[in-house]
Structure formats: C-alpha cells, structure tokens
Amino acid sequence: MGSPMDDAPGKRRRGRPKTFDREHTLDVAVDGYWREGVDSLSLNEVCRRAEISKPGLYREFGGEDQFLDAVLTRYCETVLGPRMAAYDEDKPFRETLESIIAFATRGPVSDMPAGCLFAKMKAARGHLGAVTGAHVDDLRAQLIAAYTAWLERSAERGEITLPASLETTASYVDTQMTLMLDRMAAGEEPETVRAHAHLAFSILTESG
Numbered sequence: 001m002g003s004p005m006d007d008a009p010g011k012r013r014r015g016r017p018k019t020f021d022r023e024h025t026l027d028v029a030v031d032g033y034w035r036e037g038v039d040s041l042s043l044n045e046v047c048r049r050a051e052i053s054k055p056g057l058y059r060e061f062g063g064e065d066q067f068l069d070a071v072l073t074r075y076c077e078t079v080l081g082p083r084m085a086a087y088d089e090d091k092p093f094r095e096t097l098e099s100i101i102a103f104a105t106r107g108p109v110s111d112m113p114a115g116c117l118f119a120k121m122k123a124a125r126g127h128l129g130a131v132t133g134a135h136v137d138d139l140r141a142q143l144i145a146a147y148t149a150w151l152e153r154s155a156e157r158g159e160i161t162l163p164a165s166l167e168t169t170a171s172y173v174d175t176q177m178t179l180m181l182d183r184m185a186a187g188e189e190p191e192t193v194r195a196h197a198h199l200a201f202s203i204l205t206e207s208g
Helices: 022-036 043-050 054-061 064-088 093-104 117-123 130-156 166-185 190-205
Strands: none
Touching: 022 043, 022 054, 022 064, 022 117, 043 054, 054 064, 064 093, 064 117, 064 130, 093 130, 093 166, 093 190, 117 130, 117 166, 130 166, 166 190
16 A cells, blocks of 8 residues: 555656657658658658557557648748748759759768658658648748749849749649659769750759
C-alpha cells in the first residue's frame, strides 16, 4: 500500500518519463520522405528509423495526416522557405535564375538529397489527407504568387519578355522548376537537366 504522500497534490507520479523526441522524429521523416517519397515509405518504417512507437507518434501529432503536415512544415522552415525568399530579393533576373537552377540541379549531399520533398508531395497529392493536401495547395499558390511577382518585376525592368500572360508564364515557371527537381530525384545527370532548364527559360531571356 502506498503512503499518503503518493497521492499528495503536485507530487510527480512514478512511471516512464516522456522520451518522445519530436524534432528528431520530424528530421528523420523529412529525410526519408525526401529521399524515397511519401508513397514509398511507410509510417511503420518512419517509426522504426526514429525509434518510436506508432501510438507514441499518434499521441504527439494526432494522426498520420497531421504528422505529414508537420513534416511539410518542417521542410518549409528549413529548405523551401529560404529558397522562396530568393524571389523577393532585388537582384537581376539572370542572377536569380542561375541561383535557382543551380540549387534545383545540385547533386545529393550528405544532409540534402536531390530533388524536392514538396515536389514529391505535389505528385502524391491525391493520396494525402485533407490537412496535408490543403497545405500543399496553399504552398503551391504561394510559389505561383512568388513567381508572378518576380516575373512582373523583371518584365517592368526590361530584363525579360513575357511570352504569354503573366499568369500563364508563372505557371510555366512552376512546371519547369518541378520538372527539374523530379528529374534530379530520378537520378538524371545534373549537366543535362541544367542544360535543358537553360533552354526552357531562354524563352524569357532571349529578348531580355
């Protein structure tokens, strides 16, 4: 029988301390989904790699949909957000273009796989839950808006010639960026992907 102090208000009960490492779990998931895709990596495998239980993950995040949403948020904070900021910088169009092509066509490094986790989530949009799917849609809208502002500013400065409406051209840029990232994730040669990207974007700069 326990002593009266066991039930005293404010006394910490004995038991297993909380050991769930949220940040580590998200980092493991970002790396895994980025390298393998959300359709190819099971939640059970993520839990195994992070050395956590699935019930523990559900308790922490609320469910698989909410977990994937948190993974996407983590990716935005560490990778996508800083890249999106490049479109707001007041630099010449060609300089910004070269920067984003170089980033998109980089080879894999120890802590950063080739390709893009967001691009992979866009490709798997139909298999995502409501929360993560809405997040993907919102991020794509933000990217399109960033492309639109960048193109409009560059056109006003006479650095590029718009081959179609601003909306259509921004969508074209989004398609080309996604294509580069997907090809890099598939293991194509960076030099080839880079050359094709320059050819695709020359439609903007050939008269700029």
